[in-house]
Amino acid sequence: MPTTINRRRLLQLAAALSATPALSAAEKQWEGIFVIMQTPFLDDLSIDEDCLRKETDFLCRGGVHGVVWPAGASETTSISFNERMRYAPAVVKEAKGRTTVLIGVHGANKFEAMEYARFAEKIGADGLHALGPTDGYGDSQYLEDYFTAIASASKLPLCIQVSNGGMTTDFLLRMADKIPSLRILKLEAGNVPHEVTRVVKERKRTLFPSTGGGAMNLYSEMERGSGGTMAGAGFADIQAQIWDWYHEGKKEESHELFQKFLLSAVLERRTTFVLMKEILRRRGVFKNVIMRRTSRFTMDAADLRELDQIMELLQPYFRV
Numbered sequence: 001m002p003t004t005i006n007r008r009r010l011l012q013l014a015a016a017l018s019a020t021p022a023l024s025a026a027e028k029q030w031e032g033i034f035v036i037m038q039t040p041f042l043d044d045l046s047i048d049e050d051c052l053r054k055e056t057d058f059l060c061r062g063g064v065h066g067v068v069w070p071a072g073a074s075e076t077t078s079i080s081f082n083e084r085m086r087y088a089p090a091v092v093k094e095a096k097g098r099t100t101v102l103i104g105v106h107g108a109n110k111f112e113a114m115e116y117a118r119f120a121e122k123i124g125a126d127g128l129h130a131l132g133p134t135d136g137y138g139d140s141q142y143l144e145d146y147f148t149a150i151a152s153a154s155k156l157p158l159c160i161q162v163s164n165g166g167m168t169t170d171f172l173l174r175m176a177d178k179i180p181s182l183r184i185l186k187l188e189a190g191n192v193p194h195e196v197t198r199v200v201k202e203r204k205r206t207l208f209p210s211t212g213g214g215a216m217n218l219y220s221e222m223e224r225g226s227g228g229t230m231a232g233a234g235f236a237d238i239q240a241q242i243w244d245w246y247h248e249g250k251k252e253e254s255h256e257l258f259q260k261f262l263l264s265a266v267l268e269r270r271t272t273f274v275l276m277k278e279i280l281r282r283r284g285v286f287k288n289v290i291m292r293r294t295s296r297f298t299m300d301a302a303d304l305r306e307l308d309q310i311m312e313l314l315q316p317y318f319r320v
Contacts, residue, residue: 022097029100030127030157030183031208031227032065033243035236036073037091038276041290047083049090051286055233056094058285062237062320063244065228066100067091068129071161073232073273076104077134078292084116089123102159106131110146114153127157127183138166144175151179159184159210161230169195176207186210186230193217193224200225215239216265219258222246234279235264237319257317263310271299275307282311283320 037059040051052069059067069091070076070084088103095101103120105128107113117128130150132143143166151158158181160172172185185207187195192211199209208227211217215231218239231239238261245254268275277289278299289297299307 029065031210033228033236033240034066034068034100034102034159034184034210034230035059035064035233035239036071036212036230037067037069038233038273038280038286039070039074039076039079039292040277040280040286041288041292043288043290045290045292047079047087048287049087052087053090053094054285055280056091058280058283058320059233059236060095060098063240064099064236065240065243066102066126067095068102068104068159068230070104071106071129071131071230072163073276074104075273075292076106076131081112085119088120088125092124100126102127102129104129104131105150106134106163108134110149113146113150117150117153117156121154121156125156127159128154129159129161131161131163132167136164138164140166140171143167143171144178147175148179151181155181157181157183159186161186161212162188165189169198173199173202176203176205182207184208184210184227186212188212193220196221196224196226214265214268216262216269218242218261219246219255222254231265232268232273232276234276234283235261235314238314238317241317241319260313260317263313264307267303267306267310271303274298275303278304278307279311282307283318 037055040048042048056067070079092101103125105113105116105120107116120128130147133146147160158179160175160182176182185199187209192213196209210228210230211221211226212230215229218229242254242258274289274291277286280286281289
């Protein structure tokens with residue numbers, strides 16, 4: 001007799017076949033599109049774990065090469081120690097090995113940062129993402145002690161993101177000599193594409209120069225040998241497609257799509273991170289666009305019309 005499969009089981013099998021497969025440790029990537037995740041909030045300004053998980057899944061299905069939470073675009077300065085400890089595991093668990101997960105470990109001092117680093121390793125993160133100390137102190141000796149302390153607390157690969165004036169490219173290259181686990185440098189200061197070229201030229205070992213800036217210079221940075229970018233989540237699948245096409249040798253297609261994507265990067269420069277939340281809301285990932293430090297929506301009608309046009313232009317390229 002033929003085997004009978006009920007509807008629920010059929011749906012489970014279909015979901016399993018369509019799910020993004022887990023990556024082995026050897027397949028984890030350390031370059032490409034590493035997305036700084038937005039943090040979704042409920043109306044009472046508490047963190048919305050359901051939407052945080054949905055965002056993680058959305059990014060994995062969109063083909064990004066890594067995710068980061070929390071960092072600057074995650075409104076990290078408004079997130080408490082207890083919240084970081086509570087919700088970081090949700091990101092790791094939801095990713096389910098489908099992409100590289102970096103957990104933010106920056107703290108008010110090296111002791112707090114070391115605790116985050118130990119916790120990130122405990123919960124199964126793939127790597128650590130460290131801004132400078134949250135007090136913004138830029139003394140080079142202080143910064144060196146801070147980052148080497150983080151590296152001493154965990155064996156996981158480390159990404160350092162420039163976040164104050166003391167974190168020059170000279171400083172980062174010195175840290176690469178002192179910290180074997182340092183894998184990614186997120187460059188944010190000065191003429192960033194030029195700094196990418198410098199790191200590529202002067203690095204003494206495998207070291208990936210990544211960038212931010214809303215991926216505004218992504219194509220030119222790839223031409224310079226960039227290790228990727230860490231931009232917002234709204235059009236992360238578009239950024240991943242630009243990267244993938246470029247590295248598959250489809251440079252014409254990559255450049256054409258980048259030119260279309262650039263309109264959103266320009267809009268983000270004016271509207272900042274609320275734009276990412278509005279895109280995620282429109283794409284069915286977030287329920288709202290609440291920023292923790294303000295309940296006021298800061299995009300006006302003309303901004304929203306501009307976004308309408310951008311989304312219509314990019315929608316044919318959506319992966320999710």
